[in-house]
Amino acid sequence: xxxxxxxxxxxxxxxxxxxxxxxxxxxxxxxxxxxxxxxxxxxxxxxxxxxxxxxxxxxxxxxxxxxxxxxxxxxxxxxxxxxxxxxxxxxxxxxxxxxxxxxxxxxxxxxxxxxxxxxxxxxxxxxxxxxxxxxxxxxxxxxxxxxxxxxxxxxxxxxxxxxxxxxxxxxxxxxxxxxxxxxxxxxxxxxxxxxxxxxxxxxxxxxxxxxxxxxxx
Numbered sequence: 001x002x003x004x005x006x007x008x009x010x011x012x013x014x015x016x017x018x019x020x021x022x023x024x025x026x027x028x029x030x031x032x033x034x035x036x037x038x039x040x041x042x043x044x045x046x047x048x049x050x051x052x053x054x055x056x057x058x059x060x061x062x063x064x065x066x067x068x069x070x071x072x073x074x075x076x077x078x079x080x081x082x083x084x085x086x087x088x089x090x091x092x093x094x095x096x097x098x099x100x101x102x103x104x105x106x107x108x109x110x111x112x113x114x115x116x117x118x119x120x121x122x123x124x125x126x127x128x129x130x131x132x133x134x135x136x137x138x139x140x141x142x143x144x145x146x147x148x149x150x151x152x153x154x155x156x157x158x159x160x161x162x163x164x165x166x167x168x169x170x171x172x173x174x175x176x177x178x179x180x181x182x183x184x185x186x187x188x189x190x191x192x193x194x195x196x197x198x199x200x201x202x203x204x205x206x207x208x209x210x211x212x213x214x215x216x217x
Contacts, residue, residue, distance in 0.1 A: 021106065027061075029047070046097070113189045124213065128217045184213050
């Protein structure tokens with residue numbers, strides 16, 4: 001590891017704040033960290049290309065994440081999927097990403113939302129459209145962390161809504177819903193940062209998601 005990366009790593013490790021980091025500007029990197037908030041439900045998916053978004057895949061870099069109680073953890077390359085992939089790691093308050101190959105490098109950090117929990121409607125409950133009031137969908141973060149982007153989906157109703165930052169509830173008009181014994185609410189909350197040390201378009205994101213099913217009559 002070069003001195004410049006060591007310095008950047010020390011700065012990022014001392015802070016939970018999102019940082020675009022630095023690097024040699026030679027890699028195009030897309031790194032997606034997702035979780036339901038649990039260790040078993042956490043996944044890292046990292047694609048590294050040389051020079052541009054259409055460049056050759058880089059298969060021999062050292063890719064690692066760390067943060068909080070999660071020590072430096074290698075994300076191995078999966079030849080079958082042409083991607084660096086890791087499952088089942090501690091979901092912490094923030095992650096630092098490192099991509100290193102010889103003198104080429106990239107470094108960046110992202111604050112992660114805590115576990116997203118849908119509190120209304122209750123799983124397996126029944127909502128009756130004829131009763132009149134809108135359907136209240138409400139959620140919270142397990143550690144009161146924020147997220148810059150929230151997306152709400154209702155499968156059977158074919159609804160897909162982008163929710164403003166800082167909003168934790170939505171009311172859905174009964175006429176927008178359809179009768180179903182298995183309507184599914186999906187909620188995804190994300191933070192994202194453009195990686196300054198990579199080729200333009202390089203990005204690191206962290207998101208948590210939750211889904212439940214309920215009945216609509």
